[in-house]
Amino acid sequence: MKRIVVFCGSGEGYNEVYRETAYDLGGILASRDIDVIYGGAKVGLMGALADGALEAGGKVIGIIPFFLKTKEVAHEGLTELITVDTMHERKLKMNKLSDGVITLPGGWGTMEELFEMLTWSQLGLHKKPIGLLNVNGYYDALKALCSNMVQEGFLSENVNDSLLISESAEELLLMMDAYTPPPVSQWLTERTS
16 A cells, blocks of 8 residues: 555644544554654644654645635644545545545544545445544544444444454554455445446
8 A cells, every 4th residue: 555544633622642643653654664644734633643753754645625724723834735625525535545445533524525535435445444443442442333234234343354454553454454345235335337
């Protein structure tokens, strides 16, 4: 993988481990010559991620909607900052430029980005690995919810298994390198897609 999009919060959370992990992930990706693609902000985990990658000599590409850039949250030290018109355009551009996805802790926006990428994968619109970096057990409840979706018949087990989860960035990257996408559901045919 040459470029990984990282979804994460514009806040830092209450535990310093979230910020530290975001910063460290940026450095780890830079050390492996993997470009970071992210939301372009200088605040929260987003800023920590970018700073970690930049300080380790990595390339960081930010993609930010114009209305957020004008609120002065854009990171000014990035390798490249791409401005788009809408939040949807932002996700499309992130998907187009990336080879994989890592999701750190975050709020509604982070969840929305993650679930859109998961949905696109399930529909066969991309075959990229999607990973959750489960910092401080942050995603334990989401793992339980996904298991419940399988148990109740709303999500197939092989699709659920395609969401890669680890507490270690290094392990998650190994899982992503070894990733094989699940087959697209049989109900999705050329006629229905």
